[in-house]
Amino acid sequence: MSVEEAIRTRRSVRGFLQREVSDDVLRKIFAVAQWSPSNCNVQPWSPHVVSGQTLKRLREALTSAGMRDEPIKPDWPADGVFTGIYRERQVDAARTLYGAMGIERHDAVGRKMAYMRNHAFFDAPHAVFIFMSEPFDTREATDIGMYAQSVMLLLTAYGIASCAQGALGLFPDVVRDHLGVPSNLKLLFGISFGYEDPDVKANTARVGRAEINDVVQFHR
């Protein structure tokens, strides 16, 4: 698969089959993703790949934290509000996703239940939680973004679907407790991954992108 094809075909999948990815393929993907670039080659990512019984226990813990409506305690603030064109894009993406799922705009319960699927990893058999060490901040977070895209494109190339999820970073203490991760490692987000379940309605959603002329400024 070419890089262009991988970029164009990767999309967020929100419903997975139970079939696990083999350990060989998992190790290969994370070995290649190591070649992502980073400021001064510090490689600030600290990914924790979770499967099997540990994932099952974490799914239960995160789902019950979400259902109890506990106050979220992310390591970085998650309260930024999108305005203007960014708000329009956000609304458009939500309309596309909830539309595919057949959930009405004012169906608050339906939306909440759909949201809670995040904490269940959309039934994926694997998730990777991406931490970075204190006191890393914005500079290193850009490296993490590149690393995450490498992981998702590699997954795509191996026929494996994924969904990056800020929602998996909302209860970092729960994740650290379950994985035995020290408190100096701060959680940015998680990525659920596995083989796509084609029968899940959410997976029929396709969001678009802004036109290049509205985004990119070419200078010479």
Ligand SMILES: Cc1cc2nc3c(=O)[nH]c(=O)nc-3n(C[C@H](O)[C@H](O)[C@H](O)COP(=O)(O)O)c2cc1C
């Ligand atoms: C860092 C990051 C966090 C995201 N968080 C969530 C999330 O919590 N839940 C979710 O369903 N999708 C999440 N997404 C997926 C985006 O909604 C999705 O990438 C965007 O709508 C574009 O759609 P596409 O990935 O299908 O191209 C996240 C994506 C990124 C990159």
